[in-house]
Amino acid sequence: MPALFHVILWPFLKVLELLWWFLKKCLSIAFAIFLGFFLMGSVALIFPNTWFPFLLERHIENKTGFSLHIDTSRCNLFKGHLEFENILMKNPAARYPTDHALSIEMLEVDIRPSQLWKSFWHNEELLISNIYLDIDDLSIVRNTQGTINFVECFEALSREKGKKSSPNSSESAATPDNRQDQRSGFSYVSTGQKSRNGKEEARWRIEQLTFHLDSLRWQDFKSSKVQEQSFEIFYRHQWTQITSLDTIIHTLLTDFKPYGISLFMRSIFDSLLGLPGISHVHGGVKMLQSLGKKVLSELKGKFEAVSIQTTTKGQ
Secondary structure, eight states, rough: HHHHHHHHHHHHHHHHHHHHHHHHHHHHHHHHHHHHHHHHHHHHHHHHHGGGGHHHHHHHHHHOOOOOEEEEEETTTTTTTEEEEEEEEEETTTTOOEEEEEEEEEEEEEEEHHHHHHHHHHOEEEOOOEEEEEEEEEEEEOOOTTTTTHHHHHHHHHSSOOOOOSSOOOHHHHHHHHOOOSSSSSEEEEOOOOOOOOOOOOOOEEEEEEEEEEEEEEEESSSOOOOOOEEEEEEEEEEEEEEHHHHHHHHHHHHHHGOOHHHHHHHHHHHHTTTHHHHTTTOOOHHHHHHHHHHHHHHHHHHHHEEEEEEEEOO
Protein backbone atom coordinates (compact mmCIF):
# COMPACT_ATOMS: atom_id res chain seq x y z
CA MET A 1 0.00 0.00 0.00
CA PRO A 2 2.72 2.55 0.86
CA ALA A 3 4.58 1.63 -2.32
CA LEU A 4 1.45 2.14 -4.42
CA PHE A 5 0.80 5.46 -2.73
CA HIS A 6 4.40 6.49 -3.42
CA VAL A 7 4.04 5.60 -7.08
CA ILE A 8 0.88 7.64 -7.40
CA LEU A 9 2.08 10.62 -5.34
CA TRP A 10 5.62 10.84 -6.69
CA PRO A 11 4.73 12.41 -10.09
CA PHE A 12 2.47 14.91 -8.38
CA LEU A 13 5.26 15.91 -5.97
CA LYS A 14 7.69 16.29 -8.84
CA VAL A 15 5.25 18.57 -10.66
CA LEU A 16 4.89 20.69 -7.54
CA GLU A 17 8.64 20.81 -7.12
CA LEU A 18 9.07 21.92 -10.73
CA LEU A 19 6.39 24.57 -10.35
CA TRP A 20 8.04 25.86 -7.17
CA TRP A 21 11.43 26.05 -8.90
CA PHE A 22 9.89 27.88 -11.83
CA LEU A 23 8.06 30.28 -9.52
CA LYS A 24 11.27 31.06 -7.62
CA LYS A 25 13.07 31.76 -10.88
CA CYS A 26 10.25 34.07 -12.05
CA LEU A 27 10.22 35.86 -8.72
CA SER A 28 14.00 36.28 -8.83
CA ILE A 29 13.88 37.70 -12.36
CA ALA A 30 10.96 39.98 -11.49
CA PHE A 31 12.78 41.21 -8.39
CA ALA A 32 15.96 41.82 -10.38
CA ILE A 33 14.02 43.79 -13.02
CA PHE A 34 12.21 45.78 -10.33
CA LEU A 35 15.49 46.49 -8.52
CA GLY A 36 17.12 47.59 -11.79
CA PHE A 37 14.30 49.99 -12.64
CA PHE A 38 14.29 51.27 -9.06
CA LEU A 39 18.02 51.98 -9.16
CA MET A 40 17.80 53.64 -12.58
CA GLY A 41 14.85 55.75 -11.43
CA SER A 42 16.68 56.76 -8.27
CA VAL A 43 19.78 57.77 -10.24
CA ALA A 44 17.61 59.71 -12.71
CA LEU A 45 15.88 61.59 -9.88
CA ILE A 46 19.12 62.31 -8.04
CA PHE A 47 21.08 63.38 -11.13
CA PRO A 48 18.55 64.98 -13.53
CA ASN A 49 21.20 67.29 -15.01
CA THR A 50 22.77 64.31 -16.77
CA TRP A 51 19.72 63.53 -18.89
CA PHE A 52 16.96 66.15 -18.66
CA PRO A 53 18.62 68.92 -20.77
CA PHE A 54 19.62 66.39 -23.42
CA LEU A 55 16.11 64.93 -23.54
CA LEU A 56 14.59 68.42 -23.83
CA GLU A 57 16.97 69.41 -26.64
CA ARG A 58 16.30 66.25 -28.65
CA HIS A 59 12.52 66.46 -28.16
CA ILE A 60 12.27 70.03 -29.43
CA GLU A 61 14.65 69.50 -32.34
CA ASN A 62 13.00 66.25 -33.48
CA LYS A 63 9.48 67.66 -33.28
CA THR A 64 10.03 71.19 -34.62
CA GLY A 65 13.29 71.22 -36.57
CA PHE A 66 14.57 74.12 -34.44
CA SER A 67 17.89 73.26 -32.81
CA LEU A 68 18.20 73.93 -29.08
CA HIS A 69 21.32 73.95 -26.94
CA ILE A 70 21.37 74.26 -23.13
CA ASP A 71 24.80 75.14 -21.83
CA THR A 72 24.24 74.71 -18.07
CA SER A 73 21.48 73.24 -15.94
CA ARG A 74 20.90 73.00 -12.20
CA CYS A 75 17.80 70.91 -11.59
CA ASN A 76 16.53 69.41 -8.34
CA LEU A 77 13.43 67.29 -8.83
CA PHE A 78 13.00 66.67 -5.11
CA LYS A 79 12.70 70.43 -4.50
CA GLY A 80 10.86 71.08 -7.76
CA HIS A 81 13.52 73.50 -9.03
CA LEU A 82 14.50 73.71 -12.71
CA GLU A 83 17.23 76.14 -13.73
CA PHE A 84 18.83 76.49 -17.17
CA GLU A 85 21.50 78.96 -18.29
CA ASN A 86 22.69 80.08 -21.72
CA ILE A 87 20.01 78.56 -23.93
CA LEU A 88 20.45 79.04 -27.67
CA MET A 89 17.73 78.33 -30.23
CA LYS A 90 18.33 78.41 -33.99
CA ASN A 91 15.97 78.51 -36.97
CA PRO A 92 16.01 75.67 -39.51
CA ALA A 93 18.58 76.76 -42.10
CA ALA A 94 16.52 75.41 -45.01
CA ARG A 95 13.49 77.56 -44.22
CA TYR A 96 14.80 80.84 -42.81
CA PRO A 97 17.44 83.22 -44.18
CA THR A 98 18.83 83.92 -40.68
CA ASP A 99 19.68 81.17 -38.22
CA HIS A 100 19.41 82.97 -34.87
CA ALA A 101 16.04 82.83 -33.12
CA LEU A 102 16.46 83.10 -29.37
CA SER A 103 19.13 83.49 -26.72
CA ILE A 104 18.11 83.01 -23.09
CA GLU A 105 20.48 83.91 -20.28
CA MET A 106 18.45 82.17 -17.57
CA LEU A 107 15.21 80.26 -17.13
CA GLU A 108 14.03 79.21 -13.67
CA VAL A 109 10.87 77.34 -12.68
CA ASP A 110 9.91 76.49 -9.09
CA ILE A 111 7.00 74.21 -8.33
CA ARG A 112 6.76 72.09 -5.20
CA PRO A 113 6.30 68.34 -5.83
CA SER A 114 3.51 68.31 -3.24
CA GLN A 115 1.60 70.81 -5.37
CA LEU A 116 1.91 68.53 -8.41
CA TRP A 117 0.59 65.62 -6.36
CA LYS A 118 -2.39 67.61 -5.09
CA SER A 119 -3.17 68.89 -8.57
CA PHE A 120 -2.99 65.56 -10.37
CA TRP A 121 -4.48 63.25 -7.75
CA HIS A 122 -6.77 65.50 -5.72
CA ASN A 123 -7.82 67.90 -8.49
CA GLU A 124 -6.65 70.93 -6.53
CA GLU A 125 -5.29 74.18 -7.89
CA LEU A 126 -1.81 73.84 -9.36
CA LEU A 127 0.45 76.40 -7.67
CA ILE A 128 3.62 77.47 -9.47
CA SER A 129 5.80 79.39 -7.04
CA ASN A 130 8.07 81.21 -9.48
CA ILE A 131 8.96 81.54 -13.15
CA TYR A 132 11.94 83.68 -14.12
CA LEU A 133 12.79 84.22 -17.80
CA ASP A 134 15.73 86.42 -18.82
CA ILE A 135 16.10 86.71 -22.61
CA ASP A 136 19.22 88.29 -24.06
CA ASP A 137 17.82 88.71 -27.55
CA LEU A 138 14.77 87.64 -29.51
CA SER A 139 14.58 87.51 -33.32
CA ILE A 140 11.16 87.25 -34.96
CA VAL A 141 11.59 86.22 -38.60
CA ARG A 142 9.01 85.87 -41.36
CA ASN A 143 10.35 84.02 -44.39
CA THR A 144 9.46 84.47 -48.05
CA GLN A 145 6.54 82.01 -47.69
CA GLY A 146 5.03 84.13 -44.92
CA THR A 147 5.81 81.72 -42.09
CA ILE A 148 6.86 83.22 -38.75
CA ASN A 149 9.57 81.22 -37.00
CA PHE A 150 8.00 81.04 -33.53
CA VAL A 151 4.54 80.32 -34.95
CA GLU A 152 5.99 77.35 -36.82
CA CYS A 153 7.79 76.17 -33.68
CA PHE A 154 4.74 76.32 -31.39
CA GLU A 155 2.44 74.76 -33.98
CA ALA A 156 4.89 71.89 -34.45
CA LEU A 157 5.00 71.31 -30.69
CA SER A 158 1.21 71.24 -30.46
CA ARG A 159 0.78 69.04 -33.53
CA GLU A 160 -0.22 65.44 -32.86
CA LYS A 161 1.98 62.75 -34.30
CA GLY A 162 0.92 61.76 -37.79
CA LYS A 163 -1.19 64.87 -38.37
CA LYS A 164 -0.29 67.74 -40.61
CA SER A 165 -0.42 71.29 -39.39
CA SER A 166 -3.42 73.45 -40.08
CA PRO A 167 -3.18 76.22 -42.68
CA ASN A 168 -0.42 78.60 -41.80
CA SER A 169 -1.82 81.10 -39.35
CA SER A 170 1.10 83.43 -39.93
CA GLU A 171 -0.21 84.13 -43.44
CA SER A 172 -2.89 86.29 -41.88
CA ALA A 173 -0.33 88.51 -40.24
CA ALA A 174 -0.01 91.69 -42.21
CA THR A 175 3.14 93.72 -42.50
CA PRO A 176 4.43 95.12 -39.21
CA ASP A 177 2.88 98.22 -37.75
CA ASN A 178 4.48 101.55 -38.38
CA ARG A 179 6.70 102.28 -35.44
CA GLN A 180 5.14 105.06 -33.41
CA ASP A 181 7.93 105.60 -30.93
CA GLN A 182 10.86 103.84 -29.33
CA ARG A 183 11.26 103.38 -25.59
CA SER A 184 14.79 102.55 -24.49
CA GLY A 185 13.85 100.82 -21.25
CA PHE A 186 10.87 100.23 -18.98
CA SER A 187 9.78 98.14 -16.04
CA TYR A 188 6.40 97.18 -14.64
CA VAL A 189 4.80 95.16 -11.90
CA SER A 190 1.33 93.71 -12.52
CA THR A 191 -1.01 91.81 -10.28
CA GLY A 192 -3.35 89.09 -11.40
CA GLN A 193 -7.02 89.69 -12.01
CA LYS A 194 -10.18 87.63 -11.83
CA SER A 195 -12.08 86.43 -14.83
CA ARG A 196 -14.76 88.51 -16.49
CA ASN A 197 -17.57 87.03 -14.42
CA GLY A 198 -15.72 87.82 -11.19
CA LYS A 199 -14.91 84.22 -10.31
CA GLU A 200 -11.62 82.38 -10.48
CA GLU A 201 -12.07 79.82 -13.24
CA ALA A 202 -8.46 78.72 -13.69
CA ARG A 203 -7.17 75.65 -11.92
CA TRP A 204 -3.63 76.98 -11.72
CA ARG A 205 -1.86 80.01 -10.32
CA ILE A 206 1.59 81.53 -10.79
CA GLU A 207 2.64 83.38 -7.66
CA GLN A 208 5.38 85.34 -9.41
CA LEU A 209 6.45 85.58 -13.04
CA THR A 210 9.41 87.75 -14.06
CA PHE A 211 10.19 88.50 -17.70
CA HIS A 212 13.30 90.28 -19.00
CA LEU A 213 14.14 91.08 -22.61
CA ASP A 214 17.21 93.10 -23.57
CA SER A 215 17.29 93.07 -27.37
CA LEU A 216 14.51 92.66 -29.93
CA ARG A 217 14.74 92.19 -33.69
CA TRP A 218 12.17 91.52 -36.35
CA GLN A 219 12.82 90.66 -39.98
CA ASP A 220 10.26 90.36 -42.75
CA PHE A 221 11.44 88.65 -45.95
CA LYS A 222 7.97 88.20 -47.42
CA SER A 223 7.74 91.76 -48.72
CA SER A 224 9.39 92.68 -51.98
CA LYS A 225 11.79 94.79 -49.97
CA VAL A 226 13.23 93.13 -46.88
CA GLN A 227 12.22 94.96 -43.71
CA GLU A 228 14.30 94.77 -40.56
CA GLN A 229 14.44 96.60 -37.24
CA SER A 230 16.60 96.11 -34.15
CA PHE A 231 15.98 97.58 -30.70
CA GLU A 232 17.83 97.63 -27.40
CA ILE A 233 14.79 97.86 -25.10
CA PHE A 234 15.88 96.36 -21.73
CA TYR A 235 12.30 95.41 -20.96
CA ARG A 236 11.46 94.36 -17.40
CA HIS A 237 8.06 93.18 -16.19
CA GLN A 238 6.87 91.22 -13.20
CA TRP A 239 3.44 89.68 -12.69
CA THR A 240 2.08 88.36 -9.41
CA GLN A 241 -0.82 86.00 -8.67
CA ILE A 242 -1.49 85.15 -12.31
CA THR A 243 -4.44 82.85 -13.07
CA SER A 244 -4.99 83.69 -16.73
CA LEU A 245 -2.60 83.78 -19.66
CA ASP A 246 -4.52 86.58 -21.34
CA THR A 247 -3.30 88.88 -18.55
CA ILE A 248 0.26 88.34 -19.71
CA ILE A 249 -0.61 88.45 -23.40
CA HIS A 250 -2.51 91.73 -23.13
CA THR A 251 0.37 93.39 -21.33
CA LEU A 252 3.04 92.23 -23.78
CA LEU A 253 0.98 93.15 -26.84
CA THR A 254 0.51 96.64 -25.45
CA ASP A 255 4.13 97.16 -24.44
CA PHE A 256 5.59 95.88 -27.72
CA LYS A 257 3.18 97.62 -30.07
CA PRO A 258 5.48 100.63 -30.58
CA TYR A 259 8.12 98.30 -32.04
CA GLY A 260 5.97 97.34 -35.00
CA ILE A 261 5.41 93.67 -34.19
CA SER A 262 1.98 93.54 -32.57
CA LEU A 263 0.50 91.53 -35.47
CA PHE A 264 3.49 89.20 -35.46
CA MET A 265 3.13 88.67 -31.73
CA ARG A 266 -0.59 88.04 -31.93
CA SER A 267 0.05 85.19 -34.36
CA ILE A 268 2.75 83.84 -32.05
CA PHE A 269 0.47 83.98 -29.00
CA ASP A 270 -2.38 82.30 -30.90
CA SER A 271 -0.07 79.41 -31.71
CA LEU A 272 1.31 79.35 -28.15
CA LEU A 273 -2.18 78.92 -26.73
CA GLY A 274 -2.58 75.75 -28.76
CA LEU A 275 0.25 73.94 -26.94
CA PRO A 276 -0.82 70.77 -25.11
CA GLY A 277 -1.75 71.49 -21.51
CA ILE A 278 -2.09 75.24 -21.96
CA SER A 279 -5.37 75.13 -23.87
CA HIS A 280 -6.89 72.62 -21.47
CA VAL A 281 -6.23 74.87 -18.50
CA HIS A 282 -8.49 77.49 -20.03
CA GLY A 283 -11.17 75.07 -21.07
CA GLY A 284 -10.34 74.52 -24.72
CA VAL A 285 -8.48 75.80 -27.74
CA LYS A 286 -11.47 77.55 -29.28
CA MET A 287 -12.09 79.76 -26.29
CA LEU A 288 -8.44 80.75 -26.08
CA GLN A 289 -8.20 81.57 -29.76
CA SER A 290 -11.35 83.67 -29.43
CA LEU A 291 -9.75 85.55 -26.57
CA GLY A 292 -6.61 86.07 -28.64
CA LYS A 293 -8.59 87.60 -31.52
CA LYS A 294 -10.22 90.09 -29.14
CA VAL A 295 -6.92 91.16 -27.59
CA LEU A 296 -6.24 94.20 -29.74
CA SER A 297 -9.71 95.66 -29.25
CA GLU A 298 -9.41 95.35 -25.46
CA LEU A 299 -5.78 96.37 -24.98
CA LYS A 300 -6.32 99.77 -23.46
CA GLY A 301 -8.91 98.80 -20.85
CA LYS A 302 -7.17 95.57 -19.90
CA PHE A 303 -3.79 97.22 -19.57
CA GLU A 304 -5.16 99.85 -17.19
CA ALA A 305 -6.77 97.14 -15.08
CA VAL A 306 -3.80 94.78 -14.76
CA SER A 307 -0.70 97.02 -14.99
CA ILE A 308 0.77 99.67 -12.74
CA GLN A 309 3.79 101.43 -14.13
CA THR A 310 6.46 101.67 -11.45
CA THR A 311 9.60 102.72 -13.25
CA THR A 312 10.46 104.20 -16.61
CA LYS A 313 14.16 104.30 -17.06
CA GLY A 314 16.24 104.43 -20.20
CA GLN A 315 19.50 102.59 -20.39
